[in-house]
Amino acid sequence: MLLIGFGAALAFPLGVRAESRSELALGRQAYEVHCAICHGVKGDGRGDAASRFATPPRDFTKGEYKLRSTGSGQLPTDADLIRSTTQGLPGTAMVPQDHLTEAEVRAVVTYIKSLSPKFAARPSPKALPMPPPPPHTPEAVARGRQAYKKGECAECHGPEGRGDGPSAPDLSVKPTDLTRRPLKSGATPRDILLSVLTGLDDTPMPSYHLVLEDEELWDLAYYVVSLGGPPEMTDDERAGWEVERRHKQH
Ligand code: HEC
Ligand code: HEC
Numbered sequence: 001m002l003l004i005g006f007g008a009a010l011a012f013p014l015g016v017r018a019e020s021r022s023e024l025a026l027g028r029q030a031y032e033v034h035c036a037i038c039h040g041v042k043g044d045g046r047g048d049a050a051s052r053f054a055t056p057p058r059d060f061t062k063g064e065y066k067l068r069s070t071g072s073g074q075l076p077t078d079a080d081l082i083r084s085t086t087q088g089l090p091g092t093a094m095v096p097q098d099h100l101t102e103a104e105v106r107a108v109v110t111y112i113k114s115l116s117p118k119f120a121a122r123p124s125p126k127a128l129p130m131p132p133p134p135p136h137t138p139e140a141v142a143r144g145r146q147a148y149k150k151g152e153c154a155e156c157h158g159p160e161g162r163g164d165g166p167s168a169p170d171l172s173v174k175p176t177d178l179t180r181r182p183l184k185s186g187a188t189p190r191d192i193l194l195s196v197l198t199g200l201d202d203t204p205m206p207s208y209h210l211v212l213e214d215e216e217l218w219d220l221a222y223y224v225v226s227l228g229g230p231p232e233m234t235d236d237e238r239a240g241w242e243v244e245r246r247h248k249q250h
Helices: 002-034 078-087 102-114 117-121 138-150 189-198 214-227 235-249
Strands: none
Touching: 002 102, 078 102, 102 117, 138 214, 189 214
């Protein structure tokens, strides 16, 4: 037993490399079969189907991600990437990739991280602390409306949240109509809080970390929840499912 332990310790550095090599190979394979059609063989977001969507597939070579639990401008955690991959971004062509095994998901995440040098160059990112939720009451929703004014959300999202603020026409990415569902970050107050807390990198949506108080962030999330109507299927999501369906027939 001791001898085996000793041998394993000696072999450790090489073993790790071999293991991550095979993980990368599995990830690359899963990527080519399931992701390249949209995200491109090189990961630059230019897959064969990409031109069909109003919101283009992410360019993984940039190493910038919208949905993160980490601060503005930081890399996402593995958990963030696993979540986006398996749950998708509702209302976009990024439909849930929940047909992959757990090992495939982990490997494909390792692979997309290898497409940007940023991941190797920086220490592992840490999630921002999540403030504890105050009770979800009508008063909290009313305070959220005030926080919406204080945070100048209307500048982009419009006074009623319809995505038609005065700055909207000049922005590279259209501000979300906050009255429509689904939202790409998810449906719960926590999902909405995370978008407002961390911002959506590579879009004009800023982070309100240290700009608004923790309580105000929750109030805002409750307010945004209160604006939402019933879920609708978007053209992008429909196109995403169509690409998936055809792709699987081959
Ligand atoms: C049918 C097209 C399609 C397929 C297939 C697809 N994606 Fe996407 N993906 C998208 C689009 C479009 C976006 C951008 C959505 C946005 O920016 O709002 C996206 C975004 C993402 C994001 C970024 C989320 C963020 O925070 O910015 C990740 C991660 C991702 N995809 C992973 C994958 C992986 C892994 C696969 C394969 C297992 C895959 N995708 C397959 C269309 C697709
Ligand atoms: C400078 C313009 C700008 C300001 C100010 C702004 N937003 Fe945004 N916001 C955007 C854009 C653009 C997007 C869409 C990003 C995308 O679709 O990828 C967005 C996205 C969001 C989302 C994510 C929607 C989803 O689908 O998950 C939420 C929630 C949100 N904003 C809430 C707010 C709130 C609340 C405020 C004020 C505290 C605010 N925003 C201020 C531009 C802005």
